[in-house]
Amino acid sequence: MQIKRAKIATAVSAAFLTCAAGLATADSSPSLGNDPIRIVMPYGAGGSTDITARIIAANAAEHCGTRIDVVSMPGAGGMEGLQFVADATPNGHTILMADYSATITQTLTEETDWEVEDWSPIVHLTDWKPTVYVKADHEIQSIEEWIELAEAQPNSLVFGHADPLSLVHLPLVMLEMETGIQNVHLPTTGGGETRTMILGGHIDLGMTLPPSIVSNVNSGEVTAIGVFAEERSDVLPDVPTFKEAGYDVSFEAPLLVYTYSSVPESIQQELSECIMKGLETDTAQTMSAQASAGLNNVQGLESAQAIYRDTTARVSEVLAAINEE
Amino acid sequence: MLDLIIQASQLAFHPYVLMYVFLGVLLGITLGAIPGLSGDMAIALLLPFVFFLEPAMAMGLLVGIYKGGLFGGSISAISFGVPGTPGAAATSIDGYQAKLKGKPSKALHTALYSSVIGDTTSDLVLIFIAVPLAAIALTFGPIEFFALYAFSLILIAALSQGVVAKGLAVAAIGILLAMIGRDPITGAVRMTFGIPGLAGGLSLIPVLIGIFAISEVVFQGAKLWRRKVDKIMDDVANQASLLQGYDISKDKLTWAEFKFTLKATYIGAAVGTFIGALPGAGQSLAAFMSYGLAQRFSKRPEDFGKGSLEGIASAESGNSATAGSTFIPLFAFGIPGSATAALFGAAFILMGMTPGPSLLSDNTEIIYALFFTLIFANLVNLVLGKLLLPYYSRIAMIQPGYMIPAVFILAIIGTYAANNSTMDVWVLLFAGLLGITLKLLSFPLAPLVLGFIIGPGAERALRQSMIMGGGDWWVLVKSPIAIGFYIAAFVLILLFTLALRAKK
Numbered sequence: 001m002q003i004k005r006a007k008i009a010t011a012v013s014a015a016f017l018t019c020a021a022g023l024a025t026a027d028s029s030p031s032l033g034n035d036p037i038r039i040v041m042p043y044g045a046g047g048s049t050d051i052t053a054r055i056i057a058a059n060a061a062e063h064c065g066t067r068i069d070v071v072s073m074p075g076a077g078g079m080e081g082l083q084f085v086a087d088a089t090p091n092g093h094t095i096l097m098a099d100y101s102a103t104i105t106q107t108l109t110e111e112t113d114w115e116v117e118d119w120s121p122i123v124h125l126t127d128w129k130p131t132v133y134v135k136a137d138h139e140i141q142s143i144e145e146w147i148e149l150a151e152a153q154p155n156s157l158v159f160g161h162a163d164p165l166s167l168v169h170l171p172l173v174m175l176e177m178e179t180g181i182q183n184v185h186l187p188t189t190g191g192g193e194t195r196t197m198i199l200g201g202h203i204d205l206g207m208t209l210p211p212s213i214v215s216n217v218n219s220g221e222v223t224a225i226g227v228f229a230e231e232r233s234d235v236l237p238d239v240p241t242f243k244e245a246g247y248d249v250s251f252e253a254p255l256l257v258y259t260y261s262s263v264p265e266s267i268q269q270e271l272s273e274c275i276m277k278g279l280e281t282d283t284a285q286t287m288s289a290q291a292s293a294g295l296n297n298v299q300g301l302e303s304a305q306a307i308y309r310d311t312t313a314r315v316s317e318v319l320a321a322i323n324e325e
Numbered sequence: 326m327l328d329l330i331i332q333a334s335q336l337a338f339h340p341y342v343l344m345y346v347f348l349g350v351l352l353g354i355t356l357g358a359i360p361g362l363s364g365d366m367a368i369a370l371l372l373p374f375v376f377f378l379e380p381a382m383a384m385g386l387l388v389g390i391y392k393g394g395l396f397g398g399s400i401s402a403i404s405f406g407v408p409g410t411p412g413a414a415a416t417s418i419d420g421y422q423a424k425l426k427g428k429p430s431k432a433l434h435t436a437l438y439s440s441v442i443g444d445t446t447s448d449l450v451l452i453f454i455a456v457p458l459a460a461i462a463l464t465f466g467p468i469e470f471f472a473l474y475a476f477s478l479i480l481i482a483a484l485s486q487g488v489v490a491k492g493l494a495v496a497a498i499g500i501l502l503a504m505i506g507r508d509p510i511t512g513a514v515r516m517t518f519g520i521p522g523l524a525g526g527l528s529l530i531p532v533l534i535g536i537f538a539i540s541e542v543v544f545q546g547a548k549l550w551r552r553k554v555d556k557i558m559d560d561v562a563n564q565a566s567l568l569q570g571y572d573i574s575k576d577k578l579t580w581a582e583f584k585f586t587l588k589a590t591y592i593g594a595a596v597g598t599f600i601g602a603l604p605g606a607g608q609s610l611a612a613f614m615s616y617g618l619a620q621r622f623s624k625r626p627e628d629f630g631k632g633s634l635e636g637i638a639s640a641e642s643g644n645s646a647t648a649g650s651t652f653i654p655l656f657a658f659g660i661p662g663s664a665t666a667a668l669f670g671a672a673f674i675l676m677g678m679t680p681g682p683s684l685l686s687d688n689t690e691i692i693y694a695l696f697f698t699l700i701f702a703n704l705v706n707l708v709l710g711k712l713l714l715p716y717y718s719r720i721a722m723i724q725p726g727y728m729i730p731a732v733f734i735l736a737i738i739g740t741y742a743a744n745n746s747t748m749d750v751w752v753l754l755f756a757g758l759l760g761i762t763l764k765l766l767s768f769p770l771a772p773l774v775l776g777f778i779i780g781p782g783a784e785r786a787l788r789q790s791m792i793m794g795g796g797d798w799w800v801l802v803k804s805p806i807a808i809g810f811y812i813a814a815f816v817l818i819l820l821f822t823l824a825l826r827a828k829k
Binding site for chain 1: 466521674
């Protein structure tokens with residue numbers, strides 16, 4: 001009997017010790033474990049975001065101490081991917097990579113289980129600069145000629161711009177607010193279709209992101225007339241910004257990595273640092289340069305959060321203006 | 326020029342490159358044969374490895390996967406009635422019927438030969454007339470595309486199993502299903518009944534697999550069940566004799582049969598090459614259009630839908646003939662005409678080559694090597710396909726008792742794997758139910774799938790045309806190409822109706 005009691009006592013104290021040890025680790029800030037990390041991308045495979053995600057996966061893995069998988073979830077217009085990340089255990093192993101369309105525009109315009117603030121941006125990968133272009137033999141060859149013609153004949157020019165309210169459509173709305181010009185807005189399936197229509201002479205103007213038209217610009221088939229950005233694009237250095245032309249419209253689209261806000265801050269910090277480290281390596285930079293992914297100035301948590309706040313304010317402003325119409 | 330060809334062929338026929346082509350074709354056939362998995366998916370997954378391979382090797386691998394996948398899709402289409410890839414949907418119409426009649430090997434061989442012939446034709450066209458053909462493709466704006474879509478829909482609906490009204494009705498259901506989700510012009514979510522998972526619309530793969538596979542599996546299962554309950558000995562004996570009496574030596578494709586299917590194969594090769602060069606038109610449209618035209622020009626049109634080898638040849642050749650020409654817009658203008666072309670475009674970019682007019686002049690050697698690889702991969706496809714087919718046709722004759730659950734599981738896993746979406750699995754089951762209902766009411770299923778596939782493109786093209794024309798319907802007939810399509814559709818329908826009457 002004596003022996004039995006002693007055994008129980010030992011067992012109980014051992015159990016207490018284990019619990020205490022457990023509490024001790026839980027007490028210090030939680031950290032990233034060794035399970036694989038999933039980067040969820042709310043787009044189809046093969047696009048430019050896909051390439052960027054795979055550059056992260058290939059280079060950040062060793063710095064984050066675990067394998068990184070890229071998961072493409074284009075379902076429900078990308079909302080399925082966001083839902084998946086929002087529903088995941090908040091341990092930092094399921095993260096999101098997206099531009100602002102999904103996390104800001106769609107969250108503001110559609111019914112979702114989350115608010116804009118529920119997404120915590122941790123890495124600011126690059127800024128895309130929406131660019132307006134025309135066919136090389138079109139009568140419009142500059143920002144000034146466009147505005148002039150649009151003022152003289154409102155609603156005569158057809159403008160192709162991928163999905164409505166997308167990052168290559170909102171800048172057009174802003175410019176129209178600023179200048180009062182009116183164009184016919186033509187939604188297309190994306191940059192590829194817009195470019196086909198421009199090259200085929202079916203529409204007058206189009207908006208896209210620089211990497212997708214660089215080769216057409218260099219070969220003289222199309223003319224990029226203006227960039228909605230603070231500074232000119234690296235890949236299209238000869239194309240002026242709308243600011244240079246005297247129109248105060250700039251709307252760069254940041255590409256961000258997010259965690260859901262319920263993920264502990266220490267894990268957010270850890271993830272942000274290891275992804276940054278991975279992307280600063282030579283291999284990552286070479287890959288980025290080859291793919292024109294623009295990962296040469298990757299910024300951490302603070303910059304990501306600041307740009308996210310800015311962009312939210314800007315998108316809200318444009319959406320409010322559209323709703324007033 | 327001769328120097329260039331020698332250098333390019335040295336690149337293309339390097340032992341490592343050949344090895345990668347073999348590996349790619351093997352992977353492609355196997356993945357394509359599994360419903361829901363496709364060559365496209367494998368290419369997307371392998372993109373990161375492109376960084377670490379020499380361009381010629383990477384190209385060999387990707388081209389191999391692509392071509393193997395195009396043919397592999399027809400294996401499950403014929404064996405299980407499940408199109409392994411969207412492009413193989415038309416192949417499953419006659420292929421599965423042929424298999425049910427105890428001719429899986431003939432069906433699979435017809436598919437292989439027509440696939441390789443169609444593909445090679447298309448590659449040759451790509452190599453020799455890439456630039457001029459792309460110029461034609463570019464003249465297609467929304468107005469012309471809508472005419473092309475309308476033309477294909479009318480043709481397919483009218484040609485399916487002879488009942489025009491039923492064909493059109495089912496095509497309309499397909500278009501209706503395709504309208505669920507986001508409005509292409511305003512971006513507003515429509516017809517989802519408040520279900521968030523439907524906001525992006527129904528995905529193609531679950532709808533395809535549900536309509537073609539689940540409905541078929543349940544039908545087979547119901548037949549098995551009834552047989553068990555009624556113990557109709559005749560039926561059991563019949564079934565047993567079909568399974569036990571299957572002798573692969575009697576199921577060889579004869580030279581005469583092969584020659585008879587050649588016309589259908591050529592029609593498919595021509596249609597597929599043309600459609601493939603049009604941006605966005607796609608493999609399934611090419612396959613269905615070839616199928617319709619081959620039936621129209623066939624000496625035995627009544628066999629179509631009942632296991633016709635010509636039906637298989639036209640669909641499979643049309644499907645595979647998009648393989649080369651889909652790169653035409655990518656090479657000439659940097660515009661990817663299909664998902665596959667977009668993936669290859671991404672691979673080019675990763676290798677430091679920009680798709681577009683300067684692609685050929687900046688990277689002459691590697692692109693010529695790619696041309697060699699394209700043709701060589703067809704040979705590998707032929708050889709590997711020929712070697713593997715006996716096994717696949719034996720698999721096709723497995724007892725339905727094993728086959729039904731296997732197909733069901735494959736369908737669900739494949740569907741889930743394609744988009745990592747549970748919603749898609751529900752769509753799959755719903756599409757299965759719809760397929761069963763329509764089958765019971767003896768509606769043809771192919772027009773539904775076609776309506777579903779080209780519905781969104783047709784709606785978008787129509788509404789884009791209307792926006793550009795300021796809301797005036799006359800804009801639709803302001804293009805000579807469009808008028809041509811409408812007249813062609815009208816003439817074909819007229820001929821078809823007259824031919825039907827003459828038969829009566």
